[in-house]
Amino acid sequence: MQIYNVLSFGAVGNGVKDDTQAFKNTWNAACQAQIRPYKSRLVFQIDGTLMPPDGPKQWPPNTNKQDRLLFKGVHGMLMQGNGLINGRGEKWWDLPCKPHKGGRSPSVSDHLGSLGKGNSKACVTNITVSDSTIKNSDNGVRIKTWQGGSGSVSEVTFKDIHMDIVLNPIIIDQFYCLSKKCPNQTSALMINSVHFSNIKGTYDSRKPPMHLACSDSMPCKNLTLLGIDLVPAQGGAYLDPFCWKAFGPKDTFSTRQVPCLMKGYPKMLQHDVDRTCF
Structure with missing residues (x-):
């Protein structure tokens, strides 16, 4: 296996110097090699600590402040390692603007989005996220x-x-909408066979630990939630999960752990809607 180390492409790794260009150079070198990471299996190994700039004032101009690590058009990539992704969110939490007041955003999470923006088509499949801590x-x-x-x-x-x-x-x-002016639309991505397993820890009891808000016209189907053990932090109140148009398989323990999850197949999807991507 060919190894491309960011230290060999100019990264310093001292927590002070901006090593973004070194990461870009490393990725470009891998793309130009025979392994072709956008077609073949690529292992993205993190054994150190990755940090964004320390607060909004330190970000370079004309850059997206929401993206820490962003991958597009990659198939068969595995991200692994014993490293840490530190979102450095402290200076964002104190921003006076209304969307952030009282919150802790932006911070690091494991998420897929924002899919379908501008009535576009998005195809995401065969993704596994495991063995991580979100704090x-x-x-x-x-x-x-x-x-x-x-x-x-x-x-x-x-x-x-x-x-x-x-x-x-x-x-x-x-x-998902960034303002209160997004019109309701009937078309939506199909969400099918999403599995949550062995997710444990504490949640901020200002909101429920689970929020499954699916489309009225395209309900989520085949959702499974097993081994979920989430308790309120610092003695907060226990809150019931929220579900809307969220369906799990008929024979599953998921509906016992998440009572609001509906069993079976959505009636409006009895005749499969064409959402072919590949």
């Missing part, structure tokens, strides 16, 4: 899609994840 974050494991999109999210697994005071530990949001 002091607004969101834990999340799938978010815009109304009006098409395509599908399928065969996604989140497993063996520890939550440490997370506001939204488990969330599916098919009504």
Whole structure:
């Protein structure tokens, strides 16, 4: 296996110097090699600590402040290692603007989104996120899609994840919108076969530990939640999970752990809707 080390492409790794270009150079070198990471299996190994700039004032101009690590058009990639992704959210938490007041965003989470923006088509399948810890974050494991999109999210697994005071530990949001002016639309991505397993820890009791808000016209199906053990942090109140148009298999323990999860197959999807992506 050919190894591409960011230290060989100019990274310093002292927690002070911006090593973004070194990461880009490493990725470009891998793309130009025979392994072709966008077609073949690629292992993205993290054994150190990855940190974004320390607060909004330190970010380079004309860059997206929401993206820490962003991968597009990659098939068969495995991210692993004993390292740490530190979101450095402290200076964001104190921003005076209304969307952030009282919150902790932005911070690091494991999520798929924002899919279907601008009525676009998105195709995501065969994703596994496991063996990680999410600490002091607004969101834990999340799938978010815009109304009006098409395509599908399928065969996604989140497993063996520890939550440490997370506001939204488990969330599916098919009504994602950055303002209050997004119109309701009937078209939506299909979310099918998403599995949450062995997710434990504490949540901020300002919100329920699970929020599964699926589309009215395209309900989520085949959702499984097993081994979920989330308790309120610091003696907060226990809150019931929230579900909307969220369906799990008929024979599953999921509906025992998440009573609001409906059993079986959505009636409006008895005749499969074409959401072919591949």
